[in-house]
Amino acid sequence: MKAVAIGLLRHGNRWFLQRRDPSxxxxxxxxxxxxxxVEEGETPESALMRELREELGVSLHFAEPMPTLEGAVRLHPFLVRSDVAPRTDLAWGWFTAADMLHLPVPPLNLPLIAALARIADESQPPLADLIT
Ligand SMILES: Nc1nc2c([nH]c(=O)n2[C@H]2C[C@H](O)[C@@H](COP(=O)(O)OP(=O)(O)OP(=O)(O)O)O2)c(=O)[nH]1
Known part of the structure; x- marks a missing residue:
């Protein structure tokens, strides 16, 4: 099965998505x-570094592997920290996990998007900190 490495780039509670070419x-x-x-001789992480450099001109500082997902392909997601603004020819944007529920996305990504919604919830400051 084809292995694919993907990067989850975070900006506050939003995540970077790009639109696949309609053609x-x-x-x-x-x-x-x-x-x-992931090409022969690469690890999923080294493939991700290459793809992000090629596609977005972004260098990785940090990539934390998340559990793989299997369907049409084996997906290796990584949480990525990067301070560079992406540049790509495709349509792109920063989206919350809630926004993503209204977008057409690959079926394999649905459990991943649910996990991102939980990450966003966990990183909210405790309620007590919001009450002054
Ligand atoms: N990039 C990316 N691919 C995804 C995601 N979710 C998902 O199911 N996929 C699937 C779609 C494709 O079947 C596969 C990525 O293949 P691709 O064709 O876009 O990548 P590639 O250019 O490296 O492959 P290739 O055509 O050169 O063989 O992974 C995702 O969030 N990002």
Whole structure:
């Protein structure tokens, strides 16, 4: 099965998504995380570094692996920290996990998006801190 490494780039409680080319025969026009195929001789992490550099001009400082997901491909997601603004020819934006529920996304990404919603919840300051 084809292995694909993807990066979850975070900006506050929003995550970077780009829109697949509408003329791509595979999942045309769906909103996805940046990344691509793990080539022979690469680890998922080194493939991610290469893809983010090629696709977005972004260098990785930190990539934390998340559990893999299997369907049409084996998806290796990584939480990524990066301080560089992405540049890409595709349509892109920063979206909350709630926003993503209204976008057409690959089916394999749905459990991942649910996990991101939980991460966002956990990083909210405790309620007591919001009451002054
Ligand atoms: N980049 C990316 N691919 C995803 C995501 N979710 C998901 O199911 N995929 C699937 C779609 C494709 O079947 C596969 C990525 O293949 P691709 O064709 O876009 O990547 P690639 O250019 O490296 O591969 P190739 O055509 O050169 O073989 O992973 C996601 O969030 N991001």
């Amino acid at each position: 791509n025969p595979v999942l045309p026009g769906l909103w996805e995380f940046p990344g691509g195929k």
